Amino acid sequence: MSETTRGASTRSRVLVVDDDAALAEMLSIVLRNEGYEPVWCAYGDKALASFREAKPDLVLLDLMLPGRDGVDVCRDIRTESGVPIIMLTAKTDTIDVVEGLEAGADDYVAKPFKAKELVARIKTRLRRTPTAEENELETLRIGDLSISVDGHTVKRGGVPIQLTPLEFDLLLALARRPWQVFSREVLLEQVWGYRHAADTRLVNVHVQRLRSKIERDPEHPEIVVTVRGIGYKAGETVQV
């Protein structure tokens, strides 16, 4: 697929962590059909090992797993990788979804989902940011951070800060247009690829996660600033 720009393989590898064999097989059929290479793991407690072994480009993670809870698995993966994680959840109740997002999942799809819906989500997460307006050698400044667009790195005073691709995209979206206030809906469209209004909790949770990594004091954010009643904007650029 043309979207897959990472690695030597032309086929992106997707790790499916789900205990339901039928669903996993069906997912494999659909993924293979879309040009991905699925790897299946049925147990929560073996998920991390499978992850290390398969080195997937994306993880589809069910939240209810035998052995180890999906949220915990999510947290485990996040400690060593920023690879995109999409939760598959049968529960749309606030607490479960938010827990998963806070554990580091980038996005979620509620069961029963349509294959097209899932594939669209996967494509968005695997798509790297290149668009027409970019100058790939550009370095953006936001607050006291410098963002290397092509290198996908963020540095504060020369020290790199580790961000997941999603967090990087979120920061980049804000930094590209520092004069603009982004509503949650606009961010959902630009970063998550949702055409129609979706769950704004995605934005809230990920802004919190991003702040915890890049802000000096996450309680008083200076880089990702909340605009009450509207959304977020980039903070003032500081000359270092």
Next chain:
Amino acid sequence: MVTTTAAAEVGGEPAHRWWRYPADLWWRSLPLRVIASVLCASVVVLVLGGFLLMQQATSGVMEGKERTVRDDARQAVESAQAQLNANPLTGTVDVDRLLFELTRGFVARNGGNGQFETVLVSSGASFSSGEVADRSIPPALVTQVQLTNDLLVTPTEVVYTDGRPPVAGLVAGATLTLPPTNRYQIYLIFPLTQEVATLHVLRNAVVTTGAMVIILLTFIAALVARQVVNPVRAARQAAESLASGNLHDRMQVRGSDDLARLAVSMNYMAAELEKQIGTLEDLSAVQQRFVADVSHELRTPLTTVRMAAEVLHDAREDFDPIAARSAELLQAELDRFEALLSDLLEISRFDAGAAALTLETVDVRDVVTRVVSASSTLAERNNTVVSVHASEPARVEVDSRRIERILRNLLVNAIEHSEGRPIDVLVAADENAVAVAVRDHGVGFEASQARQVFHRFWRADPARARMVGGTGLGLSIAMEDANLHGGWLTAWGRPGQGAQFRLTLPRTSGTVLETSPLPLVPRDFTPVPPPVEQPTAPVAPEEPDLRAGSVRLESTAGAP
């Protein structure tokens, strides 16, 4: 009908209002009633008692004084008679002199202590010792004394000639005979200055004591009332606390009197309530757990089936016609199945009380715009034009996801039943509320069905073919969503003249709705034939006893 009564009630109220406040206070405060009763009763008792006491004291003093007066007077008269007898006289001048001496003698003998004053009356003149005026002797006594030889005593008012204020007194009258035939009347006047002063002191003492007793009794009453009322108040507070959900609250039990027993009973009741509610909560938790599990267990296989159906559907061109059509049907029915499942789960979430609001302030017009544009395909398919009439901002604190779902349900329902006629969506706002009405001119329904349309799986006409294939739960869920916001969802309809669904939401969450900015009956509705009462119906004030969210049935007066 209802309107008229309500208006009369409202109109009659202010006239009664002025006495309401004290009356309210009276009926609200038990201590006040106890204190007031004790005060009234003790005032009555003390006034009566004081009155009796004063009367007995007065009559006792007066009787004693009268006896003394009688004795003194008799003695004085006897000694005067003896003096007269000892001085047989000749000539008027001598008599006058003698009488003068006599009166003066009395005064002298009294030693000037003012026990009595003497007035002697001869045929021509009166001799008086001291400054007592003749007027002090009542004429009735004079008449009686002239007729008898007895000593007569009667009360009088003693008047002085030297300007002293008159005092109460006793006057004793008798006749002196000067041999041979002259008769003189002698009057001894006893002022009661001393006795009056004594009674005054006594009266003051009684009044002071009475006042003090009343004050003390009031205090005691207040104290007793407090003693009784405090536990009752504690019980009330405990009951209120229980009612507001603090099931662990208990009353203090002191002693073993009636109030302690009340506390024990209250505590027992609280314990029982806690147990029952605990059981119910457990059941509810089990139910919620069950719903969540069913949700998960059903959704996972449904996802697989759905994806499989999609794969089949996408590949249907390679199938033979029968298999291809089957794949299409499978796909379409899965959509319905999924919608039904999610609606059922939503309903059971409401039933379990697990539905919670995520509040934010939005302009309802934005939600309406979103919903209308999302339903545009469906509207086009039904050849229906949806027009929105929203001029003023309608910002309101709601869970926008739920409000969107309500409006989507209403709009889809309207499109489904519009029969190709235009649909109007009206948005209006006032200080306290925001309302959205969805008006269609389609098949409508009987006025009596305005409540039933919100029932689960209810269909206006079972014989009518399903067009859109809603789950039959849409309006029930909309109603639950409206209730969750403390809003109203009301329906109006007439067969053949369309229907109007009106959603009213309080501006800020938690406030109680009283009126809606939009009328229940559509403004463009002209009843055929027009009944006389009809014009008043749309402006009828909201009935105050309406539960929030309950269906307002409009008056049957306009029903054809």
